[in-house]
Amino acid sequence: MDKNAPALSLPAEPREFGFLVGGQWIAAGDREVFERSSPAHDVPVSKVVKCTPADLDMAVAAAREAFEDGRWSRIPAVERANVLLRVAQIIRRRADEIAYWETLENGKPIAQARSEVDGTAGMFEYAAGAARALHGDAFNNLGDGMFGLVTREPIGVVGLITPWNFPFLILCERVPYILAAGCTIVAKPSEVTSATTLLLGEVLQEAGVPDGVFNVVTGSGSTIGQAMTEHLDIDMVSFTGSTAVGRSCVQAAAGNFKKLGLELGGKNPQIVFADADLEDAADGVAFGIGFNTGQCCVSGSRLIVERSVAQEFEQLVASKFEKIKVGDPLDPATQVGAITTPAQNKTIMDYITKGREQGARVVCGGEQLDFGRGQYIAPTVFGDVTGDMAIARDEIFGPVLSVMPFDTEEEAIAIANDTVYGLAASVWTKNIDKALNVTRRVRAGRFWVNTTLSGGPELPIGGFKQSGWGREAGVYGVEEYTQIKSVHIEIGKRDPWVS
Numbered sequence: 006m007d008k009n010a011p012a013l014s015l016p017a018e019p020r021e022f023g024f025l026v027g028g029q030w031i032a033a034g035d036r037e038v039f040e041r042s043s044p045a046h047d048v049p050v051s052k053v054v055k056c057t058p059a060d061l062d063m064a065v066a067a068a069r070e071a072f073e074d075g076r077w078s079r080i081p082a083v084e085r086a087n088v089l090l091r092v093a094q095i096i097r098r099r100a101d102e103i104a105y106w107e108t109l110e111n112g113k114p115i116a117q118a119r120s121e122v123d124g125t126a127g128m129f130e131y132a133a134g135a136a137r138a139l140h141g142d143a144f145n146n147l148g149d150g151m152f153g154l155v156t157r158e159p160i161g162v163v164g165l166i167t168p169w170n171f172p173f174l175i176l177c178e179r180v181p182y183i184l185a186a187g188c189t190i191v192a193k194p195s196e197v198t199s200a201t202t203l204l205l206g207e208v209l210q211e212a213g214v215p216d217g218v219f220n221v222v223t224g225s226g227s228t229i230g231q232a233m234t235e236h237l238d239i240d241m242v243s244f245t246g247s248t249a250v251g252r253s254c255v256q257a258a259a260g261n262f263k264k265l266g267l268e269l270g271g272k273n274p275q276i277v278f279a280d281a282d283l284e285d286a287a288d289g290v291a292f293g294i295g296f297n298t299g300q301c302c303v304s305g306s307r308l309i310v311e312r313s314v315a316q317e318f319e320q321l322v323a324s325k326f327e328k329i330k331v332g333d334p335l336d337p338a339t340q341v342g343a344i345t346t347p348a349q350n351k352t353i354m355d356y357i358t359k360g361r362e363q364g365a366r367v368v369c370g371g372e373q374l375d376f377g378r379g380q381y382i383a384p385t386v387f388g389d390v391t392g393d394m395a396i397a398r399d400e401i402f403g404p405v406l407s408v409m410p411f412d413t414e415e416e417a418i419a420i421a422n423d424t425v426y427g428l429a430a431s432v433w434t435k436n437i438d439k440a441l442n443v444t445r446r447v448r449a450g451r452f453w454v455n456t457t458l459s460g461g462p463e464l465p466i467g468g469f470k471q472s473g474w475g476r477e478a479g480v481y482g483v484e485e486y487t488q489i490k491s492v493h494i495e496i497g498k499r500d501p502w503v504s
Contacts, residue, residue: 013105013115013335019049020106022199024056024223025206027067028216031060039196039223044112045334045343045379051110053199056224058232061191064220065238068162068189071217078159078187086133089181091212093129096122099208106200107173112343112379113297114334118173124461125177128478131462132181135483139186147493154492159187160264161240163486164233166226167202168246169195169345170300170402175245175268176202178466182482183243184214191220191239193230197346199223226250237261241486244268245302247400248426248471266475266485268302268467270400271428274421275305275457276443278414279314281433283321285455290406291325293431293457295384298341299404300349302472303429305457306401309420312410319388319408323369326384331374341404343379350380353403360387360396365407392423400426414439421447427469431457450476 019040023030037055042048054060072078077085096103104118111118144153163183167176172194183190194202202221209219222229226246234242234257243266244254251269258265275293277286293305310318334342344350350373357371370385384404390397397407411417421430421443430449434440440454450468453459460466465476475485 015043015046015048015335016050016109019052020200021052022054022203022223024054024060025203025219025221026060026064027071027220028210036060041110041197041199043109043343043379044345047378051106051200053196053203053223055196056222056229058228061222061229061232061236064191064222065162065164065236067217068191068220069238071215072159072161072189076215077184077189077218082136082139085185085187086136088213089129089133089136089184092181092208092214093126093133095208095211096126096129099204100126103173103201103204106204107198108334108342110198110200111169111172112334112345114336114339114342116337116339117297117342121171121174125174128177128462129181132185132483135182135480136185138480139483139487141489150496152494152496154494156490156492157484157487158490160486160488161188162238163188163190164236164239164242165190165192166230166233166242166244166246167192167194169198170297170302172198173201173205176205178477179243179482180205180219182478183486184218185483186486188241188486189218189220191222191233193222193224193226193233196223196225231257234258234263235260239263241266243475243477248473251473266477267473268475268477269428269471269473270426271302271304271468271472272307272398272400272424272426273303273305273429273431273449274307274309274447275431276417276421276433276447277308277310277314277318278417278432278434278436278439279311280435280439281455282435283314283318286433287318287321287325289431289433289455289457290322291329291384294406295326295329295341295404296458298344298382299353299384300345300402301458302400303451303458305429305431306406307397307421308406308408309411309417310408311417312412315408315410319368319386322406322408323386326369326386329384331381331383332376333379341384343381344403347380349402350382353382353401353405356396356399356401356403356405357382357385360390360394360405360407363394363396365390365394365396368408370404392420398424414442418443418446425471428472429453429468
């Protein structure tokens, strides 16, 4: 998006959305409605339905019918692939519209939102190819009398619960792969950022996804989300969110032993060695915690830097932070936008206060920014951080960076692994031996060397330890939504058991 383009305007009145079940858009009627205000502008921008458990039952029944009658699950993969390719084309055509609503509800910069939306089109294109490549195996080594097959079959009805920090991106890191596997979906977006999930419903309909294959119910996690994880006719739930809520999902799923895919919290290290390109590393560290205002489960919130360059590097990072453009997310030049919810804004500021109280030193930032409207926090760097401090251990989910020095490679690895999480990590060094050793020994599901927060639809996403289980995206992401069946075929006449 052109950073010199004029800022976009706010809607004259909030847009009203229905919800999608069995190919039909259903208006609120006598149901309650949630009105969402832009976190950057304090004006209402959207209204979404507070669905009921009965609405969820209706959506699950539609998804079940669509799965069982084979309108999607049993058609040739090439037909599914063709639909997914059309989805990509429509997303590109509607990218400005989708990005606009993403920014209004979430508060992220419009340039970032547009880049994310553009990237999701590639996910549908990749998944189209993966749908056609999905295959099983054959065993011709069982002797003359037996032939074995292993097939992959779609798991069934998938409940998809997505968060507010990347409403469209995280949705599209899952939906194309679930559809490629042949499953049907009931999606529940965060109640504060529902618009773009509903827009994807329109896109999928236009592309030719059959009725009932993709359904959307809107509402709170405590009602609709909880009911979804407990629902006996949902075969799998994919949940992205906090580790605490993920733990409750595990307990709720026990009713029918449904499969779970969980992408949960992170407290991700960025390890910087003295031999790194320090200018590049400083820019990467700033991006790694400033991107999406730090409201990112893979943000690099712990800077672990070699002591011999720690002071110099801390100042390089602070200099980067002071140049970040924070402001109106509808301005194409903005790099860091608004904090998405008042509750999250309070959480971040409480951690900044706690950091000061526990003895950490504020290098830069540390305050609320007043632009006359909206909620903004200055990107913040804390020095003199020790491993027992809350800002070093807890997932803050905001633009707050904790700096911790190390003396040896072993110490750097130990600090990186000193967390209950294992979602992502970065290492910055020009020494390939160091890079490989750290990559092998730091326990994280995603790893970056001399970069951060990069990737594409080919590589899988997921965490170690309390950062969740399962994998999304790539071929692994399609396989995640399948189950394996072994088939034994006897050849020739049977040896009798009863003579």
